[in-house]
Amino acid sequence: MAKLNFGGTEENVVTREEFPLSKAQEVLKDEVVAVIGYGVQGPGQALNQKDNGINVIVGQRKGTKTWDKAVSDGFVPGETLFEIEEALEKGTVICYLLSDAAQIALWPTVKKHLTPGKALYFSHGFGITFNEQTGIVPPADVDVFLVAPKGSGTSLRRMFLQGRGLNSSYAIFQDATGKAFERVISLGIAVGSGYLFETNFKKEVYSDLTGERGTLMGCIQGIFAAQYDVLRSKGHSPSEAFNETVEELTQSLMPLVAENGMDWMYANCSTTAQRGALDWWKKFRDATKPVFEELYESVATGKESQRSIDSNSQPDYREKLDAELKELRDSELWQAGKTVRSLRPENQAVEA
Numbered sequence: 001m002a003k004l005n006f007g008g009t010e011e012n013v014v015t016r017e018e019f020p021l022s023k024a025q026e027v028l029k030d031e032v033v034a035v036i037g038y039g040v041q042g043p044g045q046a047l048n049q050k051d052n053g054i055n056v057i058v059g060q061r062k063g064t065k066t067w068d069k070a071v072s073d074g075f076v077p078g079e080t081l082f083e084i085e086e087a088l089e090k091g092t093v094i095c096y097l098l099s100d101a102a103q104i105a106l107w108p109t110v111k112k113h114l115t116p117g118k119a120l121y122f123s124h125g126f127g128i129t130f131n132e133q134t135g136i137v138p139p140a141d142v143d144v145f146l147v148a149p150k151g152s153g154t155s156l157r158r159m160f161l162q163g164r165g166l167n168s169s170y171a172i173f174q175d176a177t178g179k180a181f182e183r184v185i186s187l188g189i190a191v192g193s194g195y196l197f198e199t200n201f202k203k204e205v206y207s208d209l210t211g212e213r214g215t216l217m218g219c220i221q222g223i224f225a226a227q228y229d230v231l232r233s234k235g236h237s238p239s240e241a242f243n244e245t246v247e248e249l250t251q252s253l254m255p256l257v258a259e260n261g262m263d264w265m266y267a268n269c270s271t272t273a274q275r276g277a278l279d280w281w282k283k284f285r286d287a288t289k290p291v292f293e294e295l296y297e298s299v300a301t302g303k304e305s306q307r308s309i310d311s312n313s314q315p316d317y318r319e320k321l322d323a324e325l326k327e328l329r330d331s332e333l334w335q336a337g338k339t340v341r342s343l344r345p346e347n348q349a350v351e352a
């Protein structure tokens with residue numbers, strides 16, 4: 001395991017160089033990896049493992065759209081695609097990739113199949129950390145660990161196909177076999193991680209829930225909406241407001257940040273822009289910090305997990321989420337965005 005310096009703090013990371021795929025294949029050669037659930041992470045992780053030569057099967061409910069998707073992705077019913085319970089029985093590693101809320105309902109069935117020596121794999125610290133809410137308490141004689149890709153399963157798969165790798169965190173909750181470390185790292189490499197950094201279940205879920213409610217998803221939509229609304233209220237057109245709020249960020253400036261950091265992006269903008277951004281960023285930090293404090297508290301007290309369980313356990317949770325997403329999609333901001341996207345040269349019909 002390499003120790004790397006992250007801005008002055010040393011942390012453990014595992015890279016593909018020190019733990020190559022061939023080593024992961026060797027460690028996993030006698031395992032049957034059962035991916036339970038085929039939503040967003042399921043396909044990414046199952047397909048990457050399949051392409052990496054791992055013996056992977058999928059457990060999914062027959063007659064669902066996701067069963068059909070697994071078939072069209074190349075999983076063969078009766079060979080590599082099974083009803084959930086059959087996959088649980090066959091698997092020596094159970095990748096529990098149902099939605100966090102659905103994991104609660106299926107837990108008694110999963111537990112039944114966790115015979116000694118098997119491994120229970122999560123991609124989130126949710127079920128274990130909030131076990132008073134989820135009831136997920138694994139038997140003592142199985143390994144329990146997580147590999148949490150830091151991004152969407154869609155990106156995990158896309159980046160794998162591009163020969164890149166999304167980074168993941170990993171954590172071991174229980175090492176019953178003495179082999180939990182090599183098992184979890186092998187799985188992390190096999191699902192397509194670029195590298196793995198160490199955490200624990202509690203830290204993973206606290207940071208993940210904060211991040212997605214915060215800058216990654218909740219906060220960014222909030223900031224977009226606030227700036228767009230101000231520009232519109234001052235008489236700017238939708239295209240101007242959208243371009244100045246979203247399009248330039250995703251198309252021009254964030255790729256620069258991704259490549260070489262914030263200061264480098266700043267340095268590639270005018271000195272006028274730099275002067276203004278350097279003057280204003282602390283004001284935005286100070287304005288939002290109390291909201292982030294409130295958010296972290298809501299995560300740490302279990303309020304966020306309970307809300308997620310309560311809402312996503314309703315029979316019509318999908319329809320309700322879809323209705324709220326539609327509201328976003330239909331907003332002027334994102335409708336303007338749709339037109340702006342259609343105007344990108346790469347989205348224009350190629351001229352004869």
Ligand SMILES: NC(=O)c1ccc[n+]([C@@H]2O[C@H](COP(=O)([O-])OP(=O)(O)OC[C@H]3O[C@@H](n4cnc5c(N)ncnc54)[C@H](O)[C@@H]3O)[C@@H](O)[C@H]2O)c1
Binds near residue numbers: 061066
């Ligand atoms: N979505 C992501 O990209 C992402 C990223 C990192 C970690 N995670 C974690 O990975 C895990 C899986 O998340 P996901 O977003 O892929 O899940 P998801 O919401 O896409 O659901 C996964 C599967 O659960 C099935 N399911 C839902 N309710 C069910 C029920 N009652 N019985 C049986 N099956 C049911 C769905 O059909 C689907 O196949 C979660 O722990 C999540 O926090 C997800």
Ligand SMILES: CC(C)(O)[C@@H](O)C(=O)O
Binds near residue numbers: 152208212
């Ligand atoms: C992709 C995310 C936001 O990183 C993940 O945490 C999720 O819950 O989907």
Ligand SMILES: [Mg+2]
Binds near residue numbers: 208209212
């Ligand atoms: Mg998450």
Ligand SMILES: [Mg+2]
Binds near residue numbers: 211
């Ligand atoms: Mg996440």
